[in-house]
Amino acid sequence: MTTLCKPATFYPEHLANADDIMTVIEICHPDSPYKQRAFEMIQNTEVKNRHLILPLTEVVKLGDFGARAARYKDAAIDMAETVAREAIDNAKLDKAEIDMVIATSCTGFMMPSLTAHLINRLDLPNETKQIPIAQLGCVAGASAIGRAFEYCQNRTNSNVLIVCVETSSLCFHKEANRLQDFISDALFADGAAAVVMRGDSQVPGLKLINNQSVTIKDTMPYIEYDITHQGFKFSLDKEVMHSIPHVAPYLQSFCRRSLSRDANQVDSTIFHTGGKRILDELVRCLSLEPEMVARSRACLAETGNTSSVAVIDVLKRTFDSARRGDASLLAAFGPGFTSEMSVGVWH
Amino acid sequence: MTTLCKPATFYPEHLANADDIMTVIEICHPDSPYKQRAFEMIQNTEVKNRHLILPLTEVVKLGDFGARAARYKDAAIDMAETVAREAIDNAKLDKAEIDMVIATSCTGFMMPSLTAHLINRLDLPNETKQIPIAQLGCVAGASAIGRAFEYCQNRTNSNVLIVCVETSSLCFHKEANRLQDFISDALFADGAAAVVMRGDSQVPGLKLINNQSVTIKDTMPYIEYDITHQGFKFSLDKEVMHSIPHVAPYLQSFCRRSLSRDANQVDSTIFHTGGKRILDELVRCLSLEPEMVARSRACLAETGNTSSVAVIDVLKRTFDSARRGDASLLAAFGPGFTSEMSVGVWH
Numbered sequence: 144m145t146t147l148c149k150p151a152t153f154y155p156e157h158l159a160n161a162d163d164i165m166t167v168i169e170i171c172h173p174d175s176p177y178k179q180r181a182f183e184m185i186q187n188t189e190v191k192n193r194h195l196i197l198p199l200t201e202v203v204k205l206g207d208f209g210a211r212a213a214r215y216k217d218a219a220i221d222m223a224e225t226v227a228r229e230a231i232d233n234a235k236l237d238k239a240e241i242d243m244v245i246a247t248s249c250t251g252f253m254m255p256s257l258t259a260h261l262i263n264r265l266d267l268p269n270e271t272k273q274i275p276i277a278q279l280g281c282v283a284g285a286s287a288i289g290r291a292f293e294y295c296q297n298r299t300n301s302n303v304l305i306v307c308v309e310t311s312s313l314c315f316h317k318e319a320n321r322l323q324d325f326i327s328d329a330l331f332a333d334g335a336a337a338v339v340m341r342g343d344s345q346v347p348g349l350k351l352i353n354n355q356s357v358t359i360k361d362t363m364p365y366i367e368y369d370i371t372h373q374g375f376k377f378s379l380d381k382e383v384m385h386s387i388p389h390v391a392p393y394l395q396s397f398c399r400r401s402l403s404r405d406a407n408q409v410d411s412t413i414f415h416t417g418g419k420r421i422l423d424e425l426v427r428c429l430s431l432e433p434e435m436v437a438r439s440r441a442c443l444a445e446t447g448n449t450s451s452v453a454v455i456d457v458l459k460r461t462f463d464s465a466r467r468g469d470a471s472l473l474a475a476f477g478p479g480f481t482s483e484m485s486v487g488v489w490h
Numbered sequence: 491m492t493t494l495c496k497p498a499t500f501y502p503e504h505l506a507n508a509d510d511i512m513t514v515i516e517i518c519h520p521d522s523p524y525k526q527r528a529f530e531m532i533q534n535t536e537v538k539n540r541h542l543i544l545p546l547t548e549v550v551k552l553g554d555f556g557a558r559a560a561r562y563k564d565a566a567i568d569m570a571e572t573v574a575r576e577a578i579d580n581a582k583l584d585k586a587e588i589d590m591v592i593a594t595s596c597t598g599f600m601m602p603s604l605t606a607h608l609i610n611r612l613d614l615p616n617e618t619k620q621i622p623i624a625q626l627g628c629v630a631g632a633s634a635i636g637r638a639f640e641y642c643q644n645r646t647n648s649n650v651l652i653v654c655v656e657t658s659s660l661c662f663h664k665e666a667n668r669l670q671d672f673i674s675d676a677l678f679a680d681g682a683a684a685v686v687m688r689g690d691s692q693v694p695g696l697k698l699i700n701n702q703s704v705t706i707k708d709t710m711p712y713i714e715y716d717i718t719h720q721g722f723k724f725s726l727d728k729e730v731m732h733s734i735p736h737v738a739p740y741l742q743s744f745c746r747r748s749l750s751r752d753a754n755q756v757d758s759t760i761f762h763t764g765g766k767r768i769l770d771e772l773v774r775c776l777s778l779e780p781e782m783v784a785r786s787r788a789c790l791a792e793t794g795n796t797s798s799v800a801v802i803d804v805l806k807r808t809f810d811s812a813r814r815g816d817a818s819l820l821a822a823f824g825p826g827f828t829s830e831m832s833v834g835v836w837h
Binding site for chain 1: 644
């Protein structure tokens with residue numbers, strides 16, 4: 144009887160819209176042959192705003208991996224603590240009742256992990272189990288939900304704190320000048336989200352029924368990191384646009400098996416906001432009513448693609464409109480090409 | 491009825507002994523005030539040999555994080571595949587019977603993760619769940635065992651593949667000249683290990699009974715990574731030498747609670763080979779017979795500290811001498827300061 148409680152989100156203060164990032168590209172790459180094409184594509188992303196931990200004027204001056212890691216550590220721990228506290232409150236739990244903390248964050252690196260920092264900052268029990276996840280990119284938020292579900296399934300007294308933190312701005316590479324680099328610069332953004340999974344159903348929320356992971360073979364280059372002296376750098380192959388048709392049959396059969404209904408017959412979807420095309424493809428491949436991805440589109444417009452954070456944000460948006468008994472399909476997509484999916488019923 | 495099956499290990503071909511690393515320090519830091527002290531300490535480490543993926547002459551020429559990451563990716567995937575295949579064979583399983591793959595590796599970074607690469611290389615089922623862990627350092631091997639145990643506990647038909655891969659040589663920083671840097675250069679080493687946890691007890695092995703995580707608060711600086719344009723760099727505080735007295739009471743009470751006996755009454759210990767002092771302290775704090783850490787000492791002497799790999803190596807060494815009914819305490823220690831412990835009975 145595991146329950147996803149009400150999530151918390153946090154977005155940092157600095158804002159960047161499409162015009163801002165086009166100005167940056169104009170200044171850094173005035174002679175790029177991809178500039179006009181990039182501008183057209185950026186205006187088509189449906190991203191209205193992105194939140195960043197630094198103003199863009201600082202982002203373009205970021206130094207090497209060491210300097211970025213220092214910025215990352217400060218920002219990530221603070222944001223993580225903020226959302227974690229609120230998520231624990233939302234779950235009507237005391238910090239002493241947390242058994243496990245899963246932290247997902249692919250846009251920076253620290254050791255000891257964010258999970259150890261959270262145990263210290265929140266004064267969680269010394270016996271708290273840790274799963275820090277860095278390499279699952281945009282699928283990591285849904286992956287954390289899957290792992291928490293498997294942990295709580297037969298442990299009704301257990302509670303898992305999930306914290307997702309991303310600082311995509313720290314992966315900005317000023318000299319990167321491929322078309323896909325310009326798109327990444329305009330798409331990815333910063334933020335944090337947290338949610339507690341309770342092993343019981345003592346509070347309202349999304350009671351999970353089933354979950355599944357799917358990794359499609361021979362699709363490794365769809366989403367990769369290039370690694371440089373400046374650290375991690377997004378690398379999106381245009382083939383990623385064709386990823387959803389691989390995954391859709393799994394989503395469909397997963398819904399049928401778990402809920403005895405088609406994906407387009409669930410009451411709401413909670414999809415990671417990978418980008419406009421990903422959402423368009425989900426609508427097309429699963430024959431969804433366009434309204435079913437409205438919350439994901441709103442999340443994309445207001446915050447960009449915040450990687451592992453986004454799916455928890457969309458879960459939060461779903462809380463207010465969900466009615467008891469509604470069934471939801473939650474899914475995210477990331478490097479591998481990997482998809483993580485869960486279904487649950489609101490109570 | 492979860493069972494740790496017989497592990498597989500792999501060590502790369504290049505060797506470095508204490509003399510070799512002292513020569514490197516002599517050449518790179520001829521005027522260091524710490525040189526003589528470092529040489530005394532290095533001769534006292536009890537590390538006779540270390541295996542590296544590159545000859546030391548190449549290690550000292552390593553470039554920035556990008557160049558290291560490229561080396562890492564090639565070496566890590568190949569080593570991981572080698573040990574994973576052998577571990578699956580040892581478990582008398584077909585690849586199609588693997589449900590989850592946990593990969594631990596803190597000495598390099600790639601996205602998609604090693605777990606996704608293993609799903610492709612080994613042709614594991616598309617539905618294989620992934621837990622890639624980078625930030626748990628030396629405790630990660632035992633942490634993977636803990637997470638696999640929790641997953642398999644109520645899933646007797648499930649099997650988890652655990653793969654640990656480390657390329658510590660790729661974290662060598664030529665210009666690093668603190669005393670602790672010289673000790674790290676002489677202690678950490680490369681290697682890979684894999685083990686399958688079966689949800690049943692159809693093959694001989696260590697049947698796990700219980701597990702626990704412990705993170706000691708306010709000990710974060712004991713083991714950290716400095717992050718530079720060259721990537722990850724070990725940073726050991728000398729306080730880490732005083733870490734075991736914090737953890738020993740947890741190990742003791744964990745043994746009493748799980749096995750109704752003291753830690754020094756188990757039949758064998760399977761300890762991560764952190765270093766000579768860590769093993770000495772375990773003997774002292776838990777009143778162990780010195781012979782009880784002999785396998786960990788042998789692992790340290792023959793392979794150095796291979797971070798997450800070492801505890802799986804010591805588990806493998808324990809396989810040959812374990813008798814049915816013997817009880818073992820398995821534990822490792824890493825950044826946080828975090829310890830992961832399990833107990834089991836051989837069958």
